[in-house]
Amino acid sequence: MPPPADIVKVAIEWPGAFPKLMEIDQKKPLSAIIKEVCDGWSLANHEYFALQHADSSNFYITEKNRNEIKNGTILRLTTSPAQNAQQLHERIQSSSMDAKLEALKDLASLSRDVTFAQEFINLDGISLLTQMVESGTERYQKLQKIMKPCFGDMLSFTLTAFVELMDHGIVSWDTFSVAFIKKIASFVNKSAIDISILQRSLAILESMVLNSHDLYQKVAQEITIGQLIPHLQGTDQEIQTYTIAVINALFLKAPDERRQEMANILAQKQLRYIILTHVIRAQRAINNEMAHQLYVLQVLTFNLLEDRMMTKMDPQDQAQRDIIFELRRIAFDAESEPNNSSGSVEKRKSMYTRDYKKLGFINHVNPAMDFTQTPPGMLALDNMLYFAKHHQDAYIRIVLENSSREDKHECPFGRSSIELTKMLCEILKVGELPSETCNDFHPMFFTHDRSFEEFFCICIQLLNKTWKEMRATSEDFNKVMQVVKEQVMRALTTKPSSLDQFKSKLQNLSYTEILKIRQSERMNQEDFQSRPILELKEKIQPEILELIKQQRLNRLVEGTCFRKLNARRRQDKFWYCRLSPNHKVLHYGDLEESPQGEVPHDSLQDKLPVADIKAVVTGKDCPHMKEKGALKQNKEVLELAFSILYDSNCQLNFIAPDKHEYCIWTDGLNALLGKDMMSELTRNDLDTLLSMEIKLRLLDLENIQIPDAPPPIPKEPSNYDFVYDCN
Secondary structure: OOOOOOEEEEEEEOOOOOOEEEEEEOOOOHHHHHHHHHHHOOOOOHHHEEEEEOOOOOOEOOOOOHHHOOOOOEEEEEEOHHHHHHHHHHHOOOOOHHHHHHHHHHHHHHOOOHHHHHHHHHOOHHHHHHHHHHHHHHHHHHHHHHHHHHHHHHHHHHHHHHHHHHHOOOOOHHHOOHHHHHHHHHHHHOOOOOHHHHHHHHHHHHHHHHHOHHHHHHHHHHOOHHHHHHHHOOOOHHHHHHHHHHHHHHHHHOOHHHHHHHHHHHHHOOHHHHHHHHHHOOOOOOOHHHHHHHHHHHHHHHHHHHHHHOOOOOOOOHHHHHHHHHHHHHHOOOOOOOOOOHHHHHHHHHHHHHHHHHOOOOOOOOHHHHHOOOOOOHHHHHHHHHHHHHOHHHHHHHHHHHHOOOHHHOOOHHHHHHHHHHHHHHHOOOOOOOOOOOOOOOHHHHOOOOHHHHHHHHHHHHHHHHHHHHOOOHHHHHHHHHHHHHHHHHHHHOOOOOHHHHHHHHHHOOHHHHHHHHHHHOOOOOOOOOHHHHHHHHHHHHHHHHHHHHHHHHHHHHOEEEEEOOOOHHHOEEEEEEEOOOOOEEEEEEEOOOOOOOOOHHHOOEEEEHHHEEEEEEHHHOHHHOOOOOOOOOHHHHHHEEEEEEOOOEEEEEEOOOHHHHHHHHHHHHHHOOOOOOOHHHHHHHHHHHHHHHHHHOHHHOOOOOOOOOOOOOOOOOOOOOOOOOO
16 A cells, blocks of 8 residues: 655754654644654754755755655755854854854855745845955955965855855845945956956846846946956856856846947957957857857847837938938949939939839839838848948949849849848847847857848848849749748858858758758648548548657657756756656656756656646746746747646646757647647648658659549449359
């Protein structure tokens, strides 16, 4: 007979004694269980004791988290959080440097536990740490030559404890003084400082900027981009990551009117070139967090284009109209200018109208009207002028080449540029906030100060080339744009390291190549819509769905590493979840770092029987997505979130690493519950496998026309004299 669900078998340790095996009744108060344990070892004052996990986390057991205790868990009897906090509060004020250092080391470790953190903060521990940083720094500076390692470690542990305590969100960031901010900023501004101190200081500054508008203004006064640049020129990737994170935070929180000014400063300080040289092209792999910060910087840089993208052209603004005149002048400079006499006004208007038509504007009389749609607004005109000035030969060639074609075969440069700019803004998601989980940065955008404009110049030449290859007419405009979008997207997925490499990738993606790719990726709809083929599809579809189901379950058996996202993304914790080979139990547990390969079942302490699962919910229906906070409202995080609901008010919350894993897990869990697999991945797999299976079965019928209807049954013969009688 299985033990009751409320009874958990655990081992409990106590220093200097043999561990005890105990059965814990989860219905009993935690204080009663602790008293029972203390009585077993003859320890008085049980209220001064607590239980904590004996693993590397050392987290305290409380009434809130006691349900996480599973069979086989090893616990430790230890000093209660309140007692521990009180003792450490006194020890870190010790006059003995060695005792103080040891106390700060313990504090840095224990502060990760929210239970301990709450008790230490209640003793006004945060204020004590800030005072130690403010007042202790002068002493550190005076004595660092004599006892540098000791004082360096002391300050490092102090800042680590501060960061861990603040991460719990118990104390508001708005409570800190200017003196404390100046002190933290001074550590960043020093040319020679311990790596660990610099790292914690950068992390504190980033959190200050992101969590408080008032602190952003104070930090912005203390830290300049010029002071951060040297940290990017070092070799420590973690320091480089924290530095870019601070720059991103300052960029993100800057008022709209300050962002362009800040971008100009970044350009003056050659930030892009320094990142390209010392980070992207450094002789080492870029880790996930660095990739994320580079992606954020890329998004924030492109978002500077949003203002121009959403600005309509004013047809009455002479300065804006002069840009259009300049486009015309560059293209048709060789043609003679009419005299400015009053008699030539009509002639001049007629010539301008003719030239604007050659330039491919929709409105030949007043092309300014073409730029009143947002997006792309004035950004399209900016791109056209950049192309005309910086790639003048290519610009003139495209305009003159198209103006010499028949009207219906010309590729309208003006209309194409406007639609292309709009499309590129959609691809790069200009105007959208950066995702909390995305690492999708493109190295080529860090190779040029005007990367978006250069990106446009390459793509407008591609559009003209594709137009010729398709022998398109004006009616085919949308088809051409779809092909160009596919060419650009496919080239971007290869992550070219430079704009030249991107251009060469596009050269290999001609219209003919796109047609071949499309043909290989999808089955010919016309050939596979006859009734016999549809009946064959219907017959073999259950087999294919069963094959997909088995693949999903096999992936769940292999398991996946998930992130535990928090406010400070780089301190993510990992956890792993996998299905047992018999498909009856989900095993899961925390990990110290991202695993290399499969994680064995025995290293995952927690279990969830599949039979206990009540439902699987996704997106906004997930409990962890209903909480408040900027992270929870992020669209991409919502699309990757799902939860398993079990028992009463219990849930296991997931944020998938990517869309593919999200589909695998939601499909697999639905299959376990006997529900349909509804993901986009299942639909794509079903289409692909069905197509392959039907093609294989039809190989023997190649070049044979399959009729839409079965052949008619012939009439009965008039007699049966042809039948041979064997008797």
